Amino acid sequence: MKRLNNQVAIVTGAGRGIGKAIASHYAREGAKVVIAELDESLGKKLEGELTSSGAEALFIKTDVSKLADIEALTQATQQYFGSIDVLVNNAGVTKSLGFFEVSEDDWDWIHGVTSKGLFFCMQSVARVMKAQGHGRIVNIASIAGKGYPSTSNISYAGAKGAVIAMTRIAASTLASDNINVNAICPGVTRTELYYEVVKGKIKTLGKSEAEIIEMFDGTIPIKRSNEPEDIADLAVFLASNEARNVTGQSWNVDGGLVCD
Template identity: 45%
Template sequence: MMLLENKTAVVTGAAAGIGAAIAQRLAEAGANVVLTDVDTAKGAELAAALAGRGLRAHFMRCDAGDLQSIAAMTAEAIAQHGRIDVLVNNAGVTRKIPILDLTPEDWDWIQGINTRGLFFCMQGFARHMAATGGGAIVNIASIAGKGAKATSNASYAASKAAAIVMSRVAANELGRHGIRVNAVCPGATRTALLDELERANPKGFQAMLDETALGRFATPRDIADAVLFLASDLSSSITGQSINVDNGLMWD
């Protein structure tokens, strides 16, 4: 079923991991996908691989921590495609930092991309969608933003809480323009980072796994499926929500 046929979607942070899975899933659902990332080599390689499968995808460089880069990407995507129907704000950064070691530079790096960058990317495309009859925005947050104990650092958790709250405010204000805004909150997800954790701390890894109701971790494809649902008309009456994809780790 081509849920996004004749739609154009922008996916930020799409060169690898969850972002790459989202871009692939939306393309498979019929969307014309604009992949953006700061990693030009990987992003272009993925876009070419998708196009090689007969899917519609191309790459556009964007630094999600640079407002000028975001504005330029937004304008270029609109100019090339005429209408953007879906925005997936996936770009984000983090690393493990104990709270007593978190520096102002660490804080600003994370907030600049995960919070400031996310907001202004959302704002730019929302202005376009408001003028063209609506659309769907999906912000990638995290269960860390809902109080999950296992998180990389305090600034990251704060940025993901902000993503959830900004999604709610945006949904409330933009609904009259036909724009739906939701957040997806992944739990631990099978990426290279999680594999590294398993190797470094197998006991801690198993303890975290044991906390899930389903006894497994999500895959990037699981996250992508939730995004596709929220981006498509299957969720036409859903807005302002934050949906956990965590195999039952949290019940909020």
């Protein structure tokens, strides 16, 4: 028996990386997946891959920093699939910046997508879930939000801290409506972004890809960085009936970098 049979799941930022792995795992587990993605070519490509594997999938071009896009996403999903059982707030953005380099534009961009966009997606979709009498929300935070110092920048860490706090508040507010809200806090995860950083280090340090990855992994207690699938496995569990009494938690998947 598939663990998410016929569940309708929206995954934001699903075009690549962690979001793509979650959308693919959900489809494999029988979910009908809405790919809420800013990049049209990535979104269409994944829609094609999932539907040709036999799953039901729909790409809806969405910028989660825009409230009008979020409302259109909620409405279009309901119209097309009839319900929304699971929301995965995965879209998040950042770049490498020093403490004194963060500008107002950087702050607004990072927070606009990563914390503001996430809140308004929760608010919009939770209205539907409340009326249905059930729902699961999975927020992709980061160990940066728990103060892990090797973060890309302080503004991003603040936005992810907000995600963890909002997860707790949303969980307690929505519990009586049978809506579970949890967060996943990934550590170092091998997405496209990660390999861009590795490529940069190959040039600057003159080492091979394997040596650079070994160097990065050396800082992790378990000596292994995440594949996107490590996050997707937990996201399946949190959306499934097996997690029916789990809510308000922030789960680290990081090989032991942060223990709390």
